[in-house]
Amino acid sequence: MMLSAIADFLQLKGCGTVSQTIFEYEMPSVCKDGVLLLDNYYGTPKNHELPGYRASEFRVVVRGTEMLKGKALAMKVSDALEFQGETPFGAQYLVKQSLPENEPRVYKRSAGGYWEFEIDVLMWWVDA
Numbered sequence: 001m002m003l004s005a006i007a008d009f010l011q012l013k014g015c016g017t018v019s020q021t022i023f024e025y026e027m028p029s030v031c032k033d034g035v036l037l038l039d040n041y042y043g044t045p046k047n048h049e050l051p052g053y054r055a056s057e058f059r060v061v062v063r064g065t066e067m068l069k070g071k072a073l074a075m076k077v078s079d080a081l082e083f084q085g086e087t088p089f090g091a092q093y094l095v096k097q098s099l100p101e102n103e104p105r106v107y108k109r110s111a112g113g114y115w116e117f118e119i120d121v122l123m124w125w126v127d128a
Helices: 004-013 068-080
Strands: 022-024 032-039 053-064 083-089 093-100 104-107 115-127
Touching: 004 022, 004 032, 004 068, 004 083, 053 083, 068 104, 068 115
Parallel strands: 022 032
Antiparallel strands: 032 053, 053 115, 083 093, 093 115, 104 115
């Protein structure tokens, strides 16, 4: 999955700063309000009939110290990742469509006292 390109895109959309509040695969425990991008459980499927074309999903986890602040950031991320039509993601990828599958779902507070929200996103893209 192209998580680094998604992280850069979210930074451009004002959802945080890469390596400070936007992370891939792991969010440091010292980050109290941030966005974590995770691949889905089964990886990115290969399309052998259309080489270079990919359709996959990924997960976004938003952490917040306050319920309303965390939910607002989760909605901002969800809105940024909801579009149809060709959108460049850096020089490497051209995203055809990106659709969040659900409203941000909240989990009970973590052991650290943070609220966490999860969004599943479907994305279709080609190599640029």
